[in-house]
Amino acid sequence: MNRTFLLLFAAAFAMAELPAQPSRTLFASDSSLIIVPFRDRSGFSGRWNIALDIPRFLTAYVKERFRAGVIGPQSVAAFAAQNGIDSARMHDGFFLRAAAEEFRTRYILDATVEEFSVSRFMVSEVQLAGYEAFSATVKLTYTIYDAARFGVTGAAPVVYEGEAEGTVKDRGLGLTLFGKRTDRMTQFFSLDELAFGSEQFNRTILGEAMFQCADELSKRLERAVPELVSRTVVLSGAVVIDTAGADSSSIILKRRFVTGEVVIVDGDEVFLNVGTLDKVGPGDVLTVYIPGKELRDPATGELLGTGDEKVGEVQIVQVRAERLSLAAILAGKGKIAPKQKVRKVIVR
Template sequence: MIVLTPNRRWVLTGTTLAMAGVAGPVLSQDRARYDGLKKTIAVDLFRATEAVGGSVTADGMTAMLIQALVEDGRFLVVEGDGGPMAASALVRGAVTKYEAAAGGSGLSISGGPLGGLLGGRAGTRSQTAVIEIALRLVDTSTGQVISTSSAEGRASSRTTEAGLVESYGGARLGGEIFRTTPIGQAGQDAIVRAVEQIASGMRRVTWSAIVVDAGPSGVYLNAGTDRNVVPGLTLNVWRPGRTLTDPGTGEVLDVEMSRIGQVQVATVRDRLSIATVTEGGEPMRGDVLKTD
């Protein structure tokens, strides 16, 4: 296969990957169908300097984490411009260690027919790639960090190649190719481990939904079968009040919440549910519904 890299160099490469110590992309296949209430979560773009692969690594790791969380089945992953605001928690990740060729060996031949024309090379090599990520789980309502964690991934490969650049430089490869390289597979390994750490942190987050409308016909909330809501679910209604911020840093310290009543879900649709008031005052658009 011939690949045109972002720096417009041609690479002719054929690759066979042999994974070592990698959990693989299988996430939800071995997990029984999750029937609990799904909490909402958003994923911020990974931070990755040029030294750790730059934008290709950032885009690749972000896409893999989103896919992993979706396949896991315990969360509703929210994307787009309104994602972080609509989610209960936001994951912020950074690549802290990046070794595309942490170890390995191989045979390389320079020159030849390809070298005579383009100054290329051909050969066979084996490599081990290592990547480490640091994660922060942030409460979107307060900006406070819920938990921090890190995960390391490793992968190895055996490759036959002919080309002009390092086959696994990471940043020199397109986003789609990134995940098929040893460094991308090492990233996948780290992501698999990270999902469990994120799930552990999410246990500290209370399930919540938002009132989108309320009136004589009922209280409408922005959660339905997509979040495993079922008829009969009882939710407390909270009304946001003052937002308390640190005058020095502007950091949100807390949001005052007043409990105004309780509702019970009567009808469930795909992305919407209708509830009736069972206690207290009438909810308003923007009120928060919680299980606590």
């Protein structure tokens, strides 16, 4: 047990104050973010430990999306256990700061699982036939902390607080005959037998809801933690996140870029030349950009290329063909024009 940590912990609670502000040079590791185990208020009673499994999934997702170092919840839980800190106290400001110093990582993501559910709706005539549909929801409330601000007078450590949600509804109603169990019904009743984050899990309606939630959260992280955004563009590949501390499986996610152009602008909507071949879907948000400033080698003055200037964002409403989607303008109305480029990083 780390004696120094325990002495500091006791002193902090006895004096009801935090120690002096740590130097920012403490946060010098290659990791950009710590994701701690979450609180669980969802009422979920299945086999998964979602207080650990959801942040495990997000660790894999953020690491792959941004190609950034992320300290996962297993490491944080192990650090807490070594110092006699139970799960309830892992969300205290003092512990979060101590974890940041231990892992030399400045930014911290803490969250509460508010909802984690999958439901089945069925209308039928007994012993004859019926129609079934499914829906899944993952909802988090989260806080992003800057550990360099803990204990600083007039500097709040909270960078951002918000919600992230993924909701997927299976609108294609499936026909059931004479009470026979369909493949989807079988999957529904055996869902939590799948390893959380496995390829099989990720193909389910609950897996899709997890990806939606992770995408929404990542867009906020990108703004709140600029260090996450990598300058290195990697077009393909996969990363395996070691989860031996949680179970015997690994979460394997792949990262790819979707690129295209604005075809037509019609008021608040645009048509894009991306579609089913690009594996985009309703709800996906793409960045619209134009060529920006010239980039030159500072040593030689040689022209290296041009940067990108963000114009706005659009959200896909409907995928209409292999290379055609309708999207709503979220930001940049009046600036978005035909032939401007669009792109999105998709992790699956």
